[in-house]
Amino acid sequence: MDNLLQFQSVSKSYGSRKALNDVSFSIGPGKIIGLLGTNGSGKSTLMKITAGLLPVYSGSVTVAGQPLDLNTKSIVSFMPDRPLTESWMKVRDAITFYSDFYSDFDMAKALQMLDFMNLNPKDRISSLSKGMNERLQLTLALSRNAKLYLLDEPIGGVDPVARTKILDAIVEFYSEDSSLIISTHLVKDIERIFDEVIFIKNGDLVLHEEVEELRLKHGKSVDDMFKEVFAE
Amino acid sequence: MMRLLKYDWKKNSTMLLSTAVILILAEVGLTTASYTRGWEEGITIGLSIMLYVFTSMLAVIMTYRTFFSNAKSYSRRLLPVRTVWSVLSPMVLGSLVLIGLGILICIHIGVFSLIYGVPDLKDISTEVTSQLLKVTAIFVFQVFWAYLFSYMAIALSIAIALMFQRGRVWIGILSFIVIQNVISWIISSLFEVSFGGIPFLNVKLQSNLMVGGEVVFPDNIMIINWGETLLEAVFIVLMLYATVLLLNRRVEA
Numbered sequence: 001m002d003n004l005l006q007f008q009s010v011s012k013s014y015g016s017r018k019a020l021n022d023v024s025f026s027i028g029p030g031k032i033i034g035l036l037g038t039n040g041s042g043k044s045t046l047m048k049i050t051a052g053l054l055p056v057y058s059g060s061v062t063v064a065g066q067p068l069d070l071n072t073k074s075i076v077s078f079m080p081d082r083p084l085t086e087s088w089m090k091v092r093d094a095i096t097f098y099s100d101f102y103s104d105f106d107m108a109k110a111l112q113m114l115d116f117m118n119l120n121p122k123d124r125i126s127s128l129s130k131g132m133n134e135r136l137q138l139t140l141a142l143s144r145n146a147k148l149y150l151l152d153e154p155i156g157g158v159d160p161v162a163r164t165k166i167l168d169a170i171v172e173f174y175s176e177d178s179s180l181i182i183s184t185h186l187v188k189d190i191e192r193i194f195d196e197v198i199f200i201k202n203g204d205l206v207l208h209e210e211v212e213e214l215r216l217k218h219g220k221s222v223d224d225m226f227k228e229v230f231a232e
Numbered sequence: 233m234m235r236l237l238k239y240d241w242k243k244n245s246t247m248l249l250s251t252a253v254i255l256i257l258a259e260v261g262l263t264t265a266s267y268t269r270g271w272e273e274g275i276t277i278g279l280s281i282m283l284y285v286f287t288s289m290l291a292v293i294m295t296y297r298t299f300f301s302n303a304k305s306y307s308r309r310l311l312p313v314r315t316v317w318s319v320l321s322p323m324v325l326g327s328l329v330l331i332g333l334g335i336l337i338c339i340h341i342g343v344f345s346l347i348y349g350v351p352d353l354k355d356i357s358t359e360v361t362s363q364l365l366k367v368t369a370i371f372v373f374q375v376f377w378a379y380l381f382s383y384m385a386i387a388l389s390i391a392i393a394l395m396f397q398r399g400r401v402w403i404g405i406l407s408f409i410v411i412q413n414v415i416s417w418i419i420s421s422l423f424e425v426s427f428g429g430i431p432f433l434n435v436k437l438q439s440n441l442m443v444g445g446e447v448v449f450p451d452n453i454m455i456i457n458w459g460e461t462l463l464e465a466v467f468i469v470l471m472l473y474a475t476v477l478l479l480n481r482r483v484e485a
Contacts, residue, residue, distance in 0.1 A: 014397070015397070048484075051310060052309075052310070053306065053309055053310070053484065054484050055480065055481050055482065055483075055484065056481070056482060056484065070312050070313075070314065071312070073310060073311070073312040074312035078310060080306050082306050083306075083307075084306055084307045084310070085307060086239075086243060086305070086307055088242065088243055088246070093242070097239060097307070100235050100238075100239075101235060101311050101312070101313065102312070
């Protein structure tokens, strides 16, 4: 099966600080992958490189066999740690913005997700709470029929109710032909939906394994393994 | 680019429309006060011009700010749209706003003429009208040209500044000064620059234009230096290319 995402010897530095160090891995289609690591381990950097937001790095990255360019932007849907919306927008403006620029945007799915997330199209984005804003960002990212979804800390900083709602939405609206990478350090809340996990520690990839294999081989849950690997 | 333009307009529409309303109210107030209190025409014209210049400066600054915020914004950087259109979209928006301002000025001149009889639009002969149109066209072209150059120089300066994590403001200012001076020096050393040596105002004024009295337009009142204009066009394209290259290869969101 062809790889959907391939990293080959990718390194990235911010000044003297290494964010990624010779990272190589590949991901096939139809998987939900947990990208796990502590704060500052390099998860966001890896996602931003894949999304095309960080053009300066060494090594090679391909999405669906293509090097990162304009075409890969149209098949990768990224929910970053910063809002994808602009302060002047209402919820409906954000939906129209996405619909105008992404040919794979599914308006019916977006409206269904807005309803599921209890979001009102007439609401100003600047008046949304953090939890509601996270729901909107997720709606925008998942309403596209992309090949690869990247969700950077989708449940970080939201209350347990919003967290459950967001996880339910991911499972409900995620297209099974695509792959989805979710970065988080809140492993316990989310590990139930992962097919594979990638552990990143100080910019190094320290583990990439299927969740079932990890449980069989080590006899531990993802959360236990996470605590073991990242213990200080 | 039309879709980008649509969202650049939406992003700035509240500010632009409110500024337009304030400008119209201020100009109406000024003209009314001037008429009812019998102010001198020169004072009214001077104050009106100041308001228009101030508004056009606001519009131009809006385009720079829009470019800057778009260059940093995730929502724009992630779009599957060629970077060149993202660079040009705020510039086109600014041009449209300046055109709108120009239309407003024309309407104001018409209203002023009806109230004060100056300029006397009925008495302007066909010959004078054709010269007036020529002078106006050259003036509009010069304003657009200077705006286009300044926009590209500032866009490139912003792109250079965004390559760095620290000291962006100072790097941007320094870049703009260097770009401006290097290009001005090259143009000045190759061409005889008019208007006190300011490039991008590349016309020669052949005669003084009188305001308020009898207007006499000699032939060739203004001549565009096309060689200089062509070189400037090359610099504008080079700055656009460099800006796109930096945004694609060096600037990180």
